[in-house]
Amino acid sequence: MIYATEKTQEVIISQSVRERNCEDRISALPDDLLVKILLFVPTKNIVTTVILSKRWRTIWTEVPRLEYEDIVSNINSEQKSVWWFLEKSLQLHKAPILESLCIQLKEICPTNVDVAKLVAQAVDRSLRRLLFHLSWLAKPTSMPNRLYTCETLTEMELFNKIILDVPPSVCLPSLAKLFLFCVVYKDDVSLVRLLSNCPVLRILLVIRSEEDGNVKKYTVKVPSLEEFTYLYKRPLSLAENTRSLVLDCPALTKLSINDHSGDSCSIGNMPSIVRAELSTFCYPDKKILRHISSATSLSLTLTEELVVMCRPDNFSQLVDLTITPCDSGWLEQLMLMLKSNNELQSLTIKSGHVEDINKTHLRDLMSDAHRCESMMLEFEGLLLDYSRQRATVETMDKLLNLAKAAQLPEKISRMFNGEHINSTENRSVLHVALRAPKDAVIKADGKNVVPEVWNVLDKIKDFSEKIRSGSWVGATGKPLKDVIAIGIGGSFLGPLFVHTALQTDPEAAECAKGRQLRFLANIDPVDVARNINGLNPETTLVVVVSKTFTTAETMLNARTLRNWITTALGAPAVAKHMVAVSTNLALVEKFGIDPNNAFAFWDWVGGRYSVCSAVGVLPLSLQYGFSVVEKFLKGASSIDQHFQSTPFEKNIPVILALLSVWNVSFLGYPARAILPYSQALEKFAPHIQQACELSTFMYLCNIQLAYVSMESNGKGVSIDGLPLPFETGEIDFGEPGTNGQHSFYQLIHQGRVIPCDFIGTVKSQQPVYLEGEVVSNHDELMSNFFAQPDALAYGKTPEQLQKENVSENLIPHKTFSGNRPSLSLLLPELSAYNVGQLLAIYEHRVAVQGFVWGINSFDQWGVELGKVLATQVRKQLHSSRTQGAAPEGFNYSTTTLLKRYLEVNIAFSVVFIGFSSPYD
Numbered sequence: 001m002i003y004a005t006e007k008t009q010e011v012i013i014s015q016s017v018r019e020r021n022c023e024d025r026i027s028a029l030p031d032d033l034l035v036k037i038l039l040f041v042p043t044k045n046i047v048t049t050v051i052l053s054k055r056w057r058t059i060w061t062e063v064p065r066l067e068y069e070d071i072v073s074n075i076n077s078e079q080k081s082v083w084w085f086l087e088k089s090l091q092l093h094k095a096p097i098l099e100s101l102c103i104q105l106k107e108i109c110p111t112n113v114d115v116a117k118l119v120a121q122a123v124d125r126s127l128r129r130l131l132f133h134l135s136w137l138a139k140p141t142s143m144p145n146r147l148y149t150c151e152t153l154t155e156m157e158l159f160n161k162i163i164l165d166v167p168p169s170v171c172l173p174s175l176a177k178l179f180l181f182c183v184v185y186k187d188d189v190s191l192v193r194l195l196s197n198c199p200v201l202r203i204l205l206v207i208r209s210e211e212d213g214n215v216k217k218y219t220v221k222v223p224s225l226e227e228f229t230y231l232y233k234r235p236l237s238l239a240e241n242t243r244s245l246v247l248d249c250p251a252l253t254k255l256s257i258n259d260h261s262g263d264s265c266s267i268g269n270m271p272s273i274v275r276a277e278l279s280t281f282c283y284p285d286k287k288i289l290r291h292i293s294s295a296t297s298l299s300l301t302l303t304e305e306l307v308v309m310c311r312p313d314n315f316s317q318l319v320d321l322t323i324t325p326c327d328s329g330w331l332e333q334l335m336l337m338l339k340s341n342n343e344l345q346s347l348t349i350k351s352g353h354v355e356d357i358n359k360t361h362l363r364d365l366m367s368d369a370h371r372c373e374s375m376m377l378e379f380e381g382l383l384l385d386y387s388r389q390r391a392t393v394e395t396m397d398k399l400l401n402l403a404k405a406a407q408l409p410e411k412i413s414r415m416f417n418g419e420h421i422n423s424t425e426n427r428s429v430l431h432v433a434l435r436a437p438k439d440a441v442i443k444a445d446g447k448n449v450v451p452e453v454w455n456v457l458d459k460i461k462d463f464s465e466k467i468r469s470g471s472w473v474g475a476t477g478k479p480l481k482d483v484i485a486i487g488i489g490g491s492f493l494g495p496l497f498v499h500t501a502l503q504t505d506p507e508a509a510e511c512a513k514g515r516q517l518r519f520l521a522n523i524d525p526v527d528v529a530r531n532i533n534g535l536n537p538e539t540t541l542v543v544v545v546s547k548t549f550t551t552a553e554t555m556l557n558a559r560t561l562r563n564w565i566t567t568a569l570g571a572p573a574v575a576k577h578m579v580a581v582s583t584n585l586a587l588v589e590k591f592g593i594d595p596n597n598a599f600a601f602w603d604w605v606g607g608r609y610s611v612c613s614a615v616g617v618l619p620l621s622l623q624y625g626f627s628v629v630e631k632f633l634k635g636a637s638s639i640d641q642h643f644q645s646t647p648f649e650k651n652i653p654v655i656l657a658l659l660s661v662w663n664v665s666f667l668g669y670p671a672r673a674i675l676p677y678s679q680a681l682e683k684f685a686p687h688i689q690q691a692c693e694l695s696t697f698m699y700l701c702n703i704q705l706a707y708v709s710m711e712s713n714g715k716g717v718s719i720d721g722l723p724l725p726f727e728t729g730e731i732d733f734g735e736p737g738t739n740g741q742h743s744f745y746q747l748i749h750q751g752r753v754i755p756c757d758f759i760g761t762v763k764s765q766q767p768v769y770l771e772g773e774v775v776s777n778h779d780e781l782m783s784n785f786f787a788q789p790d791a792l793a794y795g796k797t798p799e800q801l802q803k804e805n806v807s808e809n810l811i812p813h814k815t816f817s818g819n820r821p822s823l824s825l826l827l828p829e830l831s832a833y834n835v836g837q838l839l840a841i842y843e844h845r846v847a848v849q850g851f852v853w854g855i856n857s858f859d860q861w862g863v864e865l866g867k868v869l870a871t872q873v874r875k876q877l878h879s880s881r882t883q884g885a886a887p888e889g890f891n892y893s894t895t896t897l898l899k900r901y902l903e904v905n906i907a908f909s910v911v912f913i914g915f916s917s918p919y920d
C-alpha cells in the first residue's frame, strides 16, 4: 500500500514498474522461438513486425505459414484486394519449407494478374499444404503444371474458378488429402489422371458445381482412399442417362454421397466400410447396399429404388441407422433388412414431412377450418377434437399408413381372438372379455371365457347385495358398512380411479350412502394406520386383492389387518370379515380365507387391465351396488366394440394412439400431460401412468408417474427381444385443472413442449350456481378448459405485446411461443358409463401404441429387479434385528445407510396410535 505521506517513494516505485513493463524481452528470444510464436499470428500482423526494429526485419520471412484473404468481395468497395500484398510478401519470403499457404481471392482481385505464377513460386518452396480459393471476376484459370508434380504436397484444397487441367506428367506422391470444391474439370481424363497418380491419397472431398458438365463419368478409383465425400446438387432436370459416378475404393471406411443429379451410381466392394451416408436420387447399382454392408453406422435416403434393395443379409452389424424415407412401403423392407440384426442401438427416422411440420405454426394450421373439421371425432356424444395437434391431413394419412405397415388390424384381431400376444408370459390379453355382454363369445385357448366371467360377476352381485342389505353380518352380528380393499399396482390404482370418479356422481353417491370404501396399498404402516382410523373391526369387511397373492406389500398388509380383526374379534372372525380377489385360489385358502369367499379372475387379465374384473368390480359393487358398476362395464364395452369395428380414421383409441406415436417418435416429445377439468378424475392420470410402465424414459422430477401407460409401454426391447432403437412410451403425468394451472402449467406454456390431453365434461356431477355470479361454478371451470388449449397453440408474440404497450424489458418474459400441441376430449357427463368409456379409450390407446412400436405392452419385467433386491435387504434386517448380524454383501453406500438405520432400536406395537385422520 502506498500512502500520500510517502510521496517520494511512491514516484520511485511507479518508475521502476513502468521500466519493467516496457522492457522488450520478446526481442531477446531466439529466432526459431519467435517464428513458432508468429505461427499463431495472422500473416498481415506478422509482416507488420518489420517496423519494430532491425532485429525483426527478417523474422517474418521465416514463418512457414502464410494466409491471405480478401475480406470483402464487393468490387465497389474502397478496400483493395490482398493480391498486391500477397505478391510482394511472397517474393520476400524466405522459409525453406512452406508448410501452409492459404489464398482466398474474391471479386475485388484484379483480373489481369498471373495467379498461376504465384502458385508456381510457392510450389518451389517445398509447399506442404495449399488452399487456393479463387472467386475473381475473370474466367477460370489453370494451375501451373508444377503443382501437379509437387513432391512435398500433402494437402490440397482448390476452390471455384480453377480449371482442373492435369498434365500427363502428374505425380503427387505425398498427397493425402484432396478437396475439390466446385472446380471446373477439363474432362474425364484429367480427373482420372489426377486420382490415379496420388498413391497415398486417404481423404477426398468433392463438391461439384451445379453447372459442371464436362465430366460424364466421375471415376474415383483410388486403392488407398479411406474417406470419400461427394456432394452434387445438379438440377434433376438436367439429368442425362450417360452420366455416372463410379467408385472403386476397396480401403474406404467412410463414405458420404449426397447426389441429387440423377446420374447413375456404381459402387465397388468396400469390405472395410464403417460409416456410410447415401442420399442419392440416382439409379443405383443393384449391388450398392451389399457393397457397403459392413457399415456399423448408416444414413440412407430411402428412395423407391433403394427400398427394393433392402435385404435381410444387408447390414447385420449395423449399430446406428438414420433413414429419410421418400416413398411409401419402406417400413416392411426396413424391418426385413433389420431382421437379422442384433446390434442396432439407434434408429432415427428423418421425415421430410416432420421438417414441413416443423416449419408450420399451429396458428396457421388452426386457421384452416377444413382441416379442423376433419380432426373432430364423435362417439355416443363423446367428442374428440385433435385439431390442436401439430399434424395435417397428410400427417394423418401417413400415420394411418404406418398403422397398416405395423399390421395393426391383424394385431387387434389377434388380441380379440385370444391369441397369446403377451408372448413373454405366453398369455392371451383379454380384458375386453371382462365387460363383454353375456351372450358374447370370446375365446382363450379355444374356450369361450364369457360364461366364466359372468359366473364371477353374478357371484359378486349376490355377495355385494348380501353385504349391502345386511343379510351378511359380521362376527358380532352387526352389518358390514365399511370396506378396506388391500392391493397395490394394478390391484389398486384402477379401482381407486373409478371409486374417486363415482364418489360424487349423484346416482352412485345415493347408492353409497352410509358406506365407506378405503384403499390400503402402501406397506408403510402409516397407510394402515390411516385406513383403520375411525373404523370398527366389527363393521368392517377387508377385501384382499392380489392377482398372484404373493405380492409382499399386499400380503403383509393383509396379515396386519387380519391381526387387527382377530385381536378385536377372535380368529374365527376372519371368515366373516375377510374376502379375497385373486387368480391363485390355493394361496387364498392357505392364508385362511374361505375359498367360497374368494372371487376369481384369470391369467389372461393383466394386473393393470384388471379393474373390470373382480379386482375393481367387487369393492366398487360393495360401495355402490352392482347395478352402478354394471353401467361402468357397459361403458367400457361400448368402446371395445367401437375400437374393434370402426375404421381407423374414425377410431378414437387408434387416432389417439397414432398421435402419441407421432408426438413421441417423430416430433420427439417425451412426455404427455393428462389434464382432466374434473376433480372426480383426480386419480385418472396416476392410473393411466401404469399402462406405460417406464423404462426407456427418465423420471420427471416431482411429478407423479402414470401407471397403465408407463408399465405397458415403457420398454427397452421389441416384442422379439431385440433392443429398441427408438424411444417408446411417454412420461405420463397430470393433475386436475384448474389446480395444475397454478403449478406446472408454467412449464407447459413457456418451458418444455408437453402434448396435453384436456378432458372435460358438459355436465357437472354437482352443478352449483350462485345468484349474482357471472357464470355457474362448472362454467367457470370449463372456461379454463376451453382457454388453455388455445393459449398453448397460439401463444403470444412480441408484436402483440408491443401493441399492448408492454414495457420492452418485460416483452421476453411475457412472450409465449405457442405451437404447443394438445387435444380435447369432451364427455357429455361423468356417469359410471362414461367413466367406463374413458378407461377403455386409454387402455386401447396404450395397446395400439405398443402394437405400432412393436413392443409387448402386457408384461412388466422392469419392476422385478427392485423386488428381488428388497428380499436380500429383508433377510439382512431380520438377521440384524434378531442376531445382531452386521450388514454384509452390500456396497459401501447401502451398508452405511443400513448401519445408520439399524442403530436405533424401535419398540413395536400392533396397536396403532390414534390420530385425527385428514380423511375424516
Ligand SMILES: O=P(O)(O)OC[C@H]1O[C@H](O)[C@H](O)[C@@H](O)[C@@H]1O
Pocket: 488, 489, 490, 491, 545, 546, 547, 548, 549, 550, 551, 554, 607, 608, 711, 860, 863
Ligand atoms: O395383483 P398382484 O399380483 O398383487 O400384483 C400387484 C402389482 O405387482 C407388480 O408391481 C406389477 O408390476 C403390477 O402390474 C401388479 O399389478
